[in-house]
Amino acid sequence: PAVPVPRVDAEGPADEDSGAQAEKGIISLVWRTKESLDTVDISRFSMELFFLDELLWGDDCAPVAKALLESGLGEDIAPQTGVDLSCRFPTICFALRGAARKDARKLRAAVRSVLEDLCGHGIPRGDIERTAMAFDFNNREIKRPDGSPYALVLLRRCLRGWLYGAKPWETLLFRAEFARLRRRIEQDPSYLPGLIRRHMLQNELCSLVTVMPSARWGRRRARGEAAAVRALLAGQGRRRAVAALERMRAFQDDASGDAKASLVPGISVADLREPGGKVSLRKLSVEGVPFFVSREPTNGIVYFELACPADILPPADYPYLPFFALAVSQCGWKGLPWDKAAALVGSTTGGFGASTCTMHVPDCCVPRKEQEPETGRDWLVFSFKVLEERVADAFHLLADCLTGTDFSDTARLSELAASYYNSIKASVVPNAHIFALYRAVCLLNHNKTVDEIWNGVSSLFTAEKLCRTDAALLARRLRSLLKRIRQGGALMHVTATAQGAAAVRRCLPAFIGETGLHAPLPARVRADSQFHALTKLPFRGRGEGELFVIPGEIGFAACAMPGAPFATPESVADSVYAHYATHGLLWKEIRTAGGAYGVYLSPNSASGCIRFLTYRDPMPGASLAALEPLLRAAAEKPFDAAEVEKAVTGTYSDENCPLTPAAKGRREFLWWLCGIDGGMHRRRLRQLLSVSGADMQRAAVRFAEAAAMSGKKVVFCGKSLLSPEIQEMTGKTIVLPL
Template sequence: MTNFMSELLKKGDSYKSFNVLNVFEIPDYHSTAFHLRHTKTGLEVFHLLNDDPENLFAFAFRTPNTKANGLAHIIEHSVLCGSEKYPLKDPFVIMSNQSVKTYLNAMTYSDKTVYPASSIAKADYFNLMSVYGDAVFFPRLNKEIFMQEAHRLEIDENGNPSIQGVVYNEMKGSYSSFESVAADISLASLLKGSIYEKDSGGDPLEIPTVTYEEFLDFHKTWYRPDNCFVFLHGNIPTTEQLDFLQENFLTRLEKKFPDIDLSDSARKNRIDDFIKLVTPQKISEPIEVYAEGPSGDGEESNTVLVNWMVGRSENALSATEKIVLTGILCNHDGSPLQKALIESGLGEDLAPQNGLFGSIYTTVLTIGLRGVKKGNERKVEELVLETLKNLLEKGISKKDIESTLATLEFSHREIKRGHGPFAISLMARPIYGWLYGDGLENQIRMRSHLEQVHKKIESDPDYIPNLLKKLILENKARSLVVVTPSKNYVEKREAAEKERIAELLKHKSVQEIKDELDSLHAFQQVEDDASCLPHLRPEDFITKGKPVMNRSNIEIDSVAGSDGSKIPFLKNLENTNGIIYFDLAFPADILSPSDYPLLPAFADCVTECGWGKLDWAHAAEETALHTGGIGVNLLTMEGPNTENAKKLAGKYNWVKRDWVIFRMSMIEEETENALALFKGCLSETDFSDEKRIQDIITESRNDFESSVVPDGHIFVSNRILCQNSRKTAVDEIWNGISQYLTLKKLADTPVSSTIKEFRRIFKLIKEGGAIIHATAEESSFKKLAEHLPAFASELKLRAPQNPKKSEDSDFFALTEIAGTEGKIPNAEAFVTSSQVGYAAECIPASRYEDANSYSEEVCTHWLSNNLLWEKIRTIGGAYGAFCNAEPMSGLLLFATYRDPAAFDSCQVFENCIKEACEYDFSDEDVTCAVMGCYSHFIQPQSPKGRGSSALTRLLYGITDEDRERKILGILNTSSSDLKNAFKRLYSLLSDEKMEKSKKKAIICGKKMISESGFAGKIIALSL
């Protein structure tokens, strides 16, 4: 296909109103690149044409803002609230409700805004492009949208004024996170005089200063076709996409912008003007910045960050050099700079802000520690500089270089899919090149760039030292940033917020505020006719009675155990580009319930503390050199009660179990070395390095601590589910607030006693037997076959033993957290320093094996994208609200994110269930909801993801036959099914007998709790 297109479009050609600026091959990604510019509007298109059926588009704009008022961020939200062709309140959400999209998002960066979406269905892809393109170029942007998304004054029934707005509350959540605040301060320290000095998301204290006129002017200035770059990826022919762009947008844009100057000089001037905005002031001497961030009531210690402005990465080779140098210094815990910081004792653990920030005009490198006691701040900087000087004088270890190159080679070879399509990562460099006027052909990082760096290293022993001198040691553009957690930070911001409200009230009367709110509410309550939005239908995805779905590809084999038993060997044959993903799983349920809280810390430590003759630093070095990483995951199972699941559980004693899974990835050529290393970890780890283990536990505690506020919706969700079943209890014990409290306790416990427990746990799980799983290619399985028998024998592996008997109540007891008891049962509030809240509630629902669960899945999807979105985000101002079916647990879960009215939201949720019972669902409504719900079941996966999903399903006892039945049930859901499902849910919600099954949890600040009159259990979290 790509060769055919190369013959059709060549550099210098014209296609209709497009000039072909360049055509070139990108062999690493099996793509042909086409770079074109529209002659009448200046819009640029860059298409990576390949055989990938998951097509992606992204509209990108330069959107610089010289203020911290969040204007670019507000526009990003607002353009998706209706357009000329789709004059609806929220076509973005409606498309999310009814599209089979594989990705749907919009992102505001420091200097650009990007609107990407993808789908595996061609018709759906163009439907999404139609909605997105119309949104960015022809939005409505009326005053009500501005008030809804940006800011507005509200006065409650008691006469108390407040500022509300979706972006406003989103950013209040961001400013409640210490790590987020520290990252912003660190970056801004070196970028004075540029737009990067300001928070592009918006400081909540500055957002209310934005006027409606500024809002309109910003869109008019920057959302122009000559300031737009369209990135395309996938197998839809370039000419077909160009035709679509022309017919749907460009013809209209020619009329909207008839006077665009498209001369080369005008284009250069526009880029030059933009570069002036993104170019920071020159720094001739290192600078120091001292600042505060939000804190709870715990012991205070500082985060200390040393930052360098390491210059432009105008091409992929320049970017690769910086990545290689950073990797040599900080690739893993055993790398020289990282190791020096960890062993120094100056801080508790590495700062999460560490690394390269390369998505802006000039790249910034950050290195530092958190948990630094007062008086040690300068010592951190001195240690960093001294370590780098010693490296320059004494030389850099060859192994540090080799392990970095091996890591990057593995990363380049791996076929990835994270939170979206692989194309999301590929689009970053071309957008970067377009943004700053660099050529696009040399922007995409390829193996050849890594090979060039490798050759330079081999031919010039001074190559890396010279990079170290130039980019870091002789670089005066350096800052020392000290951010101190302050108990007064939130109070100061709340006081400043009151001053801002008082200032706003000087310019508006109560009646004016009321009139504006009436206008906003009238706008929000208009019922949209979504028939103008295109969508596909369920029958498009059913062939011969079978649904289109991701199917498992797993073979059950065996390897001889040391005791003559057969160790299950589960195999997924995938095209992995020569990588083997190898899992060795030990049953966790041979342990007592009281051991479970220790397992996350055990998992963090067991592969990171050294083994045999290798201390932890050398073990990390060898791991980076010979593998793609060794780690441990915990997996707890419940599984459905289908007949197929019962048969599997009856046949195999390893179905529906809890697991400690040791995971290693390796390239095929390293199989022997990697397995030997893995074997050493499993047989020779003795947890003797007390300091290392104490450091890891402290780091784990700090990671949990810093995640509670930004991820509050996850923590409250775990809390409300944890008393429902053994699995949900274990989830909370391992991943919830209970685990955070366990880690706090472990951090203050003599490490010798923890090590004793780790040794006992490790011995017990290995005695409990094992299963083996691999995802690999045919040749790799042949290589594994040569080594697995000896591997299993030397480790004395055997088939899984039966679990230890325990009661669910034993696990429930481990989730109990002491607090100030209240009058309301099953309701908890956790006090933090957050300025916004997170709420969750669960109610009874159907289990997986019950056919009613099919329509309930559609219910939750419809609720999330309709009533909940409207009531809690659009009207209430929360950043997010969602509802999920939990069919394994037989529950319906509701949660909010960055919510200004968290205590009210649970009642809103219950009201939404009631309102949905009375909703008159048309067949079209249901079709749309079904398609949106179904999209979750056809998300493409990487080879690694397919193998991991197949293993998980098998361990749960979920067969393709059961999944097929479920998906067909969803696709065949009718309007009566949906209405009956809501009535059923409401009856359960209203049933007094089910009252104990209803649970609520909230995370928020003291002020929100005191104002709410909450009468449940209150638990203070010292974060």
Template sequence: MLQRRFAWVLKKSQSHPEFNLTSNVYEHDKLGSKLIHLDKADTHKAFAVMFRTTPNDDTGVAHCLEHIALCGSQKYPVRDPFMKMLSRSLNSYMNAWTGSDFTMYPFSTQNSKDFSNLLSVYLDASFFPLLSYQDFLQEAWRVEFVNDKLQYKGVVFNEMKGRASDPNEYLIHNIMKESLPGTCYENNSGGDPLSIPNLKYTDLQNFHKNFYHPSNSTFFFYGDMDIKKCMDELEVNALDKFEKININTQVGIAKKISTKDQIVLKVPPDAVPTNPNKPCKYAKTYVCNDISEDPYTTFLLGIMSTALFDSQDSPMYKSLLESELGSDYVQGYGYDFSIRQGTFTIGLNGISEKDDKKVEEAIIKTLQKVVETGFDKTLLESALHQCEIRNKEAKENYGLMLISSMIPFTLHSQDPLIPLKLNEFVDTLRAQLAKNEPVFQELITKYLLENTNYVRILTVPDSEFVSGLNDKETKSLLEIQEKLTGESSIKINEEAKELLLVQNKEQNVDLLPTLKVEDIEKKSKSVKYSQETVIGGMPVKYIIQPTNGISYLRLKTNIYDLPIELRRLLPMYRRLINSLGTEKHPYNEFDIIKDLRTISGVASSYTCKSENETIDRHSEQFVMKIAFLDRNIDHAFDILTEFLTQLRFDEHEHITNLIQRSVKRRTEDLLDSGTSYGSSLATSSLTSAANSYESLDILKHDCNLSSQLMNTTSGPKILDDILSKLKQIHSFILNKSHLEFLVHTSEEKNQDLISEKLSFLENSLKTTYSNFEIPRPPFEYPKFDPFVYQTYFKLPIQVNYIVEAFIGTHFDSEDYPALKVLCEIMSMKSLLKEVREKGGAYGAGARVDSSSGTIVLSSFRDPNTLKTFNAFEKSIKEFCEGRFVDRDIDEGKLGVFSKLDKPVAVYDKGVGRFLYKIDQEMKQRYRERLIAVSREKIVEVAKKYLEEPLKKGMSSKVIFGKEEVEEKELKNAGWKVEVPIDVISNK
């Protein structure tokens, strides 16, 4: 029987005990809107409103609208209320997503008042945006005169111009375009930079009118909330102002692919071609099932994808990667059900142009073999185990994770709750496998081997690709300029002036709802150890919290005194160890065992952090983490013991392949990681913590290593030396005097069992390593003397990543909280306006890096270079002169507290205390100082840490940017211009 709640009809209610929640699906009886409430006893609440937005061209109208809708609304006519709410709330997440066929506006928070505030802003932005012409010019695109020449500008234009340089993104877009003809997926929903200037302002307005309507929307609510009250807010703030419209935005089925000829696609070159003899990519994409018809088949294809690819014992891994046909799978490989028709992509990076047929043959032979013999049962069990873990593990924003998993089914099927049917699907599959039904053989035959609806693409790098795009852009601008009349030229200049006036106009942000500093919890939340003990001389801490039946064990060890000859190999050691075999099991078998009994084996990381009392010293620690279902404690400790005591460093060919693939992946990421690498390099010149493992230096070292291993003469000798050093690092790390453990588990009874297992582990380590019980001698790290960088790194990209770094202070300093507030205000009040709105960068901000003890100002996907550094200096001057108001301080504090109190995953609670010795007293002291931050203190730290170093030339400046730079201008300004990494060859 249907139940009524206001204008909403409850269509379906169901309990999901395995997820500890109840789902309720409603439909609005007047408008036809859908509402899904995932009712769970979780104070971390989440919301999202989603529209199906299907583009019919490459102008990026959906992407532009996502930006412009957040630039002010009827109730909140404030420029960019979305960004301004970041510092007026305690949100744990705020964003907007544009997909191939949808646009979604999600947020989450733990504060009930904050939830209502954000809901009001989001609803008004979605349904009643101002969509002003000036916002269109700023966010989408415009032309402006620069030195008497026209230039395209606009935030979305610059973002997509940057993405156009990425060969992986270009390939993925073309796979979708070629495999799904006749659908919206042929079009670039983000926008092609050559087509974005075809978007008219009226097109944007009409797109909003047609698609951003309640009749084309779904509302998601997650968490412990009064859904009745939320429904009331939806009505009052949005829905009662609409009438139902007949709108059909359903995505159609693609036409059959008409040709089987291989497509040769010219693409931008990789940032650093790790092997110039193998610069190509090959992808074969099959169009599979309609996800709206049979969700069980969708589930099966996902499991099949995991079994085929994701283990070192997987069939595709063996035939495609171990054979060295290519360096790695193509991005987007495997089964994709994010759109109406699922697709299955198999392909490789790093192949030679003539090897495409070999790759095709290897794919077919591998699939035929699986059909003939079936999957190994252990491989399937491990795939099912990993599937169970992914859905069971309570990560830091579980609500939004769950909502995002429902997107394709909400858009394209009658049942949005399909992701909650996991156990049902698993039980059905296990029953079929128990009867020896050829489930996956039939799937491979139907959707891959006998499926003629596929596309094959071979990419060939074109060194002229980026310059060709620039030439087309220049030609387009010249055509516009040639057609200009005196009147239209005046109009362009007037629009630029008007936009600048609007950008500079003071905003009445008091119109926006806000939390107040007094709404903030005054006391710091503490996580107490349930037990602290010592096992075999090794300290062990336990934290008991609800973990959905999963236990997490961390091992940390001090590596501050790691010998200098081993230090540069530590990052490579971390990347390799979880992929190696043992004396008992070869790497492929050990990989399966880990996937079957743990969550992805043994994860590892290293941390370098300035001490809490000074930035002149720092700590360095190596951390290993293993996670497992409570029922697998015995198996997990067997795996951990085998991993720590029997790891093999003599698998020469395998380790060589792993190194090559690691380097390939990271160099490909270089094009889109300029801010990360720039920040690492700039800060590395300022403090010892940042200098320890600088990421660009590590990448250069590993690229050189990869190049040397290709040399058939010297390669084997170099590899022997590497393997010997990796083994030394492993032994060095496992020193009893530096080992400490942290365990998160859900039940007290697990403590005794885990303690017993740790005792056995200690005994195994003692008998394996002769130096295990020998304390390492005291070590004093050399004194670090700061210096500065001023370097421009040229890359084949069309926009820039800009960083300026300053020496900051340590965590327990009285200045540290004021610096945090300063950077928060600087980001929202100044850099957002100067660098993003006026300069056209996709984003900009200031932050305090607590690990390195530095302050970082940065922008990304930025069309400017030196102009942005001028904007940084202008911002610093404003704050040194006190040009901000008390409201800015309150908002800055809220922004800092929203990050400080952001929910963390259960397995990360207490980690700050364990790794960095940030105790409860120190946390509370920081919190009190943060609340007490004053105007005078902000001005003081702005002068001390930013203005004074600027005058002394003690800030580091780094740009990762486009190749077409004015080198003379930069060099005159004292810049060093170089490429980030020398091209690797087979010399």
């Protein structure tokens, strides 16, 4: 019998004029496991939960995800979906985005129906193999999530069990535990259905949660904050409250904190080594197609990239390329429906798809561009990662995708368009500082303009337009793009061990012959103005800057100013000074005193600019206005030896961060596409270790002078933060299709 499920209804931020879009939100079905982590075999228990998570809704072709996407109850799978083992009682969540509140019970019934069908009729073998491949691959692959060291990944695995009484190494023994899981699945057909029944179908610890956007949320929050302030003042009086605030500011200004911080162990410049090692990238040719090889210890995994020039296309096609990259591997091919193709990909590879990237050649590297015409171009990159023993199968898949995709499944195309729009829409507020930066620098050079078209808020407007486009018309455009992209030729790159690279080399002649590949065609000649036009958005008002109103009660700001050119001693000193300023004066004035969650000042010497941005900033206008006076005052201050030491070691750690083998190989390939060689990076690190206080002083003067010439100012903020100051410094107001 069905277990009664309590209902939880909540609201989140939305604009007053969000209209019909506020009628849809996220509906989640959440189970709390009956078992706590201190009463189970954690290695087995966590393995089972993660396997169920990947099996049931790990991708769009997983049974629950596919059924719900096809049900019409929502638009795509919400990012809240997954297993959380960070608490004593783990939770399992399935969430659908773009769903109506009235359909919450229907969603629960649909999920239950799929789970019951799996338990009653059995789990398809293909789904089990797809999940097993994902597990094996994820364990073999060396990853650094969010840039953190791989050692932390391993330590977190230890912590999962150690916190609840297990020995630290027990939750590290993945392969042995996974082998036991596979045996249980093979020997007992009722094993996986039994887990589904226990943790979901027969689990009364379940909630149905709806979160809908509402303008009321912001009003209630503002009233609540005002009431809290009044209560605080009433309880202790204005005089005591002001005195407490002054004590806090005095504490923030207390210089003795620096002396206490010096007691924490650290490293000195003398402890740092000059960079060594060699770039492993080699350029070869197979059947006339350029082939780059990065030999790295990848633990038996092959990373392959096929870079097709996007700049053979007219500018009008550029806005469609990110969606093309999403759809080309998810619509099926050669008569194979999308879900069958996705299942085949999932059981063969650890990742398969396409992406866009644009490369910029610094001025000092222009002579190399004349020798290597493929540098400094725009690319559409097809890629896969696969175990060495499955390389041939992966190339067959890629060939079928390139030669057999026709985008004829218009229903799937509509699903993908909705998912694409929702993903960008959901990322705007959390990443508004990045979107603001794209806008601030989008006219700086071709690379920055294309970045805005492909990754900035311009892509949000494109995504909204795609959702309104007739699917048959969209399919014709995508077919045309694929045909012309194939005709444009390609570069090839692999990161692998010697054995993996040899396996790729053996497959390439047949792959090239089947797909008709050749060396890249030259770029089409286009005027910058044609690309600039693609970044123009509908606006109100007049001015150089831009203001974007977003849901919520927070703000973000960005601007850019001139910086030193790439590969010069000045650019290295600028990086050291920017590190000092970000973690010193800007941190103190804008983050600590001003309340912003983050503030960043970072040079991009390849484009000759210095970028300033703030994150979750309650006063974005004040932060922009404070930048020039702060830098001007700092330029008059000399630097002592301790400050230089901290700035240099901190910058060195940022620029010499360890990379995974896959990331190292890809970085070398991208450097080549930008006309940069590894020797430049090593020289830069050597120069970094010799930066002096006088170098930093000169950089401080340059920053102060550059701040007076800062260009377009961009602000993203909620309506409650709007002020005459912000509107005056921005001028244009742009309404986002959120």
